[in-house]
Amino acid sequence: MKQLFTALLLLMPVTAFTQTEFSLPDGDTLQAYFDLPRDGGSGGWPLVVLLGGGPGDARVASSTFRNHGDAFIDRGWAVTAPVSPNGQSFWGSNAEKVRGLISVLKARPDIADGPVLLMGVSNGGISSLEIASRHPQEYLGVIAVPALANNPTALAALNGFPVFLRIGSEDRLGWGSRFDSTVSVLEEAGVDLDAQLLQGTGHTFPLDWQQVGPWLEQVTSR
Numbered sequence: 001m002k003q004l005f006t007a008l009l010l011l012m013p014v015t016a017f018t019q020t021e022f023s024l025p026d027g028d029t030l031q032a033y034f035d036l037p038r039d040g041g042s043g044g045w046p047l048v049v050l051l052g053g054g055p056g057d058a059r060v061a062s063s064t065f066r067n068h069g070d071a072f073i074d075r076g077w078a079v080t081a082p083v084s085p086n087g088q089s090f091w092g093s094n095a096e097k098v099r100g101l102i103s104v105l106k107a108r109p110d111i112a113d114g115p116v117l118l119m120g121v122s123n124g125g126i127s128s129l130e131i132a133s134r135h136p137q138e139y140l141g142v143i144a145v146p147a148l149a150n151n152p153t154a155l156a157a158l159n160g161f162p163v164f165l166r167i168g169s170e171d172r173l174g175w176g177s178r179f180d181s182t183v184s185v186l187e188e189a190g191v192d193l194d195a196q197l198l199q200g201t202g203h204t205f206p207l208d209w210q211q212v213g214p215w216l217e218q219v220t221s222r
Contacts, residue, residue: 028100033079034078036078045112047080050079050119050120051128054123055088056094056124057087058083080105089126099131122147126149146166152186164215
């Protein structure tokens with residue numbers, strides 16, 4: 001019986017959420033994971049977009065949603081994690097697809113009007129900064145865990161824009177060694193930066209809500 005129970009567990013889906021295909025304003029479609037708080041709300045839920053690392057494919061988007069989505073949902077946020085249509089994360093032309101997805105979701109009555117929060121992991125963190133820099137007035141802020149930045153001129157539109165940045169000191173990809181240079185670039189761009197090098201931490205890590213929570217309160221009260 002125990003072996004049968006174990007086998008059934010292995011056959012069960014890892015997550016309860018599923019991919020949904022959204023029709024974008026430009027006529028394209030985009031796959032994304034999406035979920036809402038369970039107890040309903042008046043005026044709609046604020047939206048956070050989770051951008052995964054690497055190629056941003058379905059496996060990455062699903063993992064990012066699993067690792068971070070529930071924490072946002074439990075705190076009253078609607079959550080979406082788009083799937084890259086071509087395995088090239090969400091920079092370049094793919095950045096506009098994120099904006100299109102947001103416009104579709106904000107047309108729903110259960111999503112609040114107003115700016116949207118971006119959270120990115122690794123390549124998703126870099127993508128989040130690029131997306132925000134294109135239309136900063138449309139976003140509350142960026143949580144980048146981690147991200148790198150190289151060109152302050154490209155991020156000049158983020159002057160005064162809130163960014164929560166965390167990078168692990170033991171990052172296997174060497175991003176920890178680029179923490180200081182990334183901070184310098186963001187500060188030169190004028191970003192309102194909350195940055196910390198996490199000692200003993202690798203490339204990916206859970207959010208510390210004792211730090212994220214107060215930062216979000218400040219961002220949403222602006």
